[in-house]
Amino acid sequence: MGNLIGVAISPHPPIILKEIGGGEERKAQKTIEGLxxxxEIVLENKPEVIICITPHGNVFSDGICILNDEYATGNLKSFGHPEISMEKAIDIDFNDYLIDALQEEEIPSVFLDENIAKEYNLKVELDHGVIVPLSFIDKKYNNYKILHITIGMLKHLELYRIGKLIGDTIMLxxxxxxxxxxxxxxxxxxxxxxxxxxxxxxxxxxxxxxxMExxxxxxxxxxxxxxxTAAAECGLKPIIxxxxTLDGYSTTTEVFSYEGPFGVGYMNTFIKANKKDKVSxxxxxxxxxxxxxxxKKRTENIYVALARASIEEWVKKGKCLDWEVYKEIILPTDALEELEKQRAGAFVSIHNNGNLRGCIGTFYPAQENLADEIINNAVDAASEDSRFYPIRRNELEDLEIKxxxxxELQPICDIEDLDVKKYGVVVVSKDKQGILLPDIEGVTTPQQQVNIAKEKAGILQNDEVKLYRFEVIRYQ
Incomplete structure (x- = not known):
């Protein structure tokens, strides 16, 4: 069984290295002493692996990045000192444990080796967020391997959950x-x-x-x-x-230093992991x-509930929702009759944390009734929107659905007949057609609305087009 010694939190200003500071580093003496x-704690405990969490590696919007070659190098060339360099051995065995754990929990992650790096036009390298603090540690103790983990732009609870998974992997x-x-x-x-x-x-x-204190x-x-956001920090997500990794542990914490030279806040802290005897x-x-x-599920309207149930059925079981079975749990309402008897085009839009995760729909009805139209388009929005990877199980509780x-589509002769709040637009040019729904955040003029619809369809801005407008009933 493994052992988590604790969590050290450190800043990473290159200026505190004597070779770069040229004397200016003395303005951050408390920070240097804290590091x-x-x-000294690292020397005392002699860890086999140091798991480095940084905000300055290869940052992805929707997942974390973990270096996965046997060795990684880096330097401070971007700070004018390419001669300050570092090479570290990656603990590939630990990475293998972590790959299994992350995949089992469906957590988006990139294990970056040279081949994958070429595909993304990235580099397998150490960043200054790791090089600076490890430079201090190496002066005392350097007989360790590392993991190099770069945060993703994820929700804080998701980052905390990933941290707990790392902690669990240490124990395994x-x-x-x-x-x-x-x-x-x-x-x-x-x-x-x-x-x-x-x-x-x-x-x-x-x-x-x-x-911390x-x-x-x-x-x-x-x-x-x-x-x-106002603080313009880069430490909160890595800290969380x-x-x-300490979830469930009783801990002992000491803040060694805090100061704000150069207008930036630097904190050094060590949190010792004691017994795992606390509520998670x-x-x-x-x-x-x-x-x-x-x-939310109990109180949202039938249309959104149907789309959500369709997405969950697909993500959890890999099959489409059966309307004949699902409708039995819906109390008789006017909406139920409309879903069964009306035929209409419909769009399903999925957001997570305010960010679009999928949007697919139909101009004209393609199914026998509106219920099946929503079911099919919900599944496609969750799994077939080429701009995004399919919705994962661990996202389901975070989804906002519209x-x-x-x-009916109404042909119009002039762009002035559009109103971005009231009408959506369809643009048609030969065999190409594009659509944009009404009342989209950031779309403020009819011309902007038409231009975006053209771009989505691959229609050149100067191409002749036919314009149609339509109204929607939006459920959210």
Whole structure:
């Protein structure tokens, strides 16, 4: 059985390296001392593997990235010092454990080796978020392998869940492991900051330091986006993932240092893992989330409920929802009659965390009734939209769904007959046709609406087109 020693949280400013700072590093003396204390802890515990979590590697919007070659190198060329370089052995055995765990939980992840890197036009390399803190650690102890994990732009609870999975994988391995979280706090503390000064930056940093000191880790999951966006930080997501590895542990925490030289907040902290005898924060939040989801399902209108049930049936069982079976659980309503007897085109739009995850529909009815139209288009939106990978099981509770039932297409002679809030538009040129629904965020003019519909259909902007407008009934 493996052992999690604890989680170290450190900043990563290259300027604190003497070769780069040229004396300026002395302005961050507390930070240097804090990193040296973390290095002493590493020396004392002699981990076999250090799991590095960074915000500055290959960042994907929808998943994490893990380097998966036997060795990875990197340098500080982008900071004017290519001679400051590092090579580290990757713990491929641990990566193999983690691949199995992530795949089993359907967590999107890229295990990046040279072949995959070429496909994505990326590099298998260490970034400064890892190089800087490991430079201090290596002066004390360097007999270890690493994992190099770059966060994704995921929800905080999802990052925490991934962290817990990493922690569980440590226990399944035979490794003595330590987690190294790399992240700076606010980048807008003063007028000399890299970003414009914002007083919210100092407030954010004070909150983070206070949470660390008092071990109120759960509060990090509830920090509002306005706060961390205003702070212009790069540490919150890595910290949350790192803390996920400690889920269920009692801990002992020491904040070694915090300061804000150069207008950027730097914090050094070590959280020791003690016994695994605490209530799981993840389990608590997962249960709360499921309760909210169940309430949503009980209260949403029939059209959205039908689309959601269709998506769930497909994702969980790989088959289309049977309308004849499903309708038996619906109380008699006018909507039920409309779903059974009306024929109409319909679009199903799926969002996750405000981001589009799929949208497919039909201009004209293609099924025997509106119910089957929604069922088929919901499945296609979840699995066939070429812009996105198919919806995964662990996303289902996060999905926001809209159903648009289309009215008849009306030919129009002039673009002025459009109203982006009221009407959708269909553009037709020879064998090409494109559609855009009404009331789309960011679309403010009829010309913009037509241009987007043309682009979606591969119609050149100067090509002659026929225009049609339509109204929708939107259910959400």
């Amino acid at each position: 040296n204390k973390i290095a 391995s035979d490794k003595q492991a330590m987690v190294l979280v790399s992240g700076d706090l606010s980048h807008c503390l003063t007028k000399e900051s890299p970003y414009s000064y914002n007083p919210e930056g100092r407030a954010f940093d004070n909150t983070i330091v206070s949470i 008092d071990q109120r880790f759960e509060e990090l999951l509830n920090i509002n986006s306005e706060s961390y 993932m790192g803390l996920g 924060i993840l389990k608590k939040h997962t249960n709360e989330k499921r309760d909210i989801y169940d309430l 159903v648009d039932v289309l009215g």
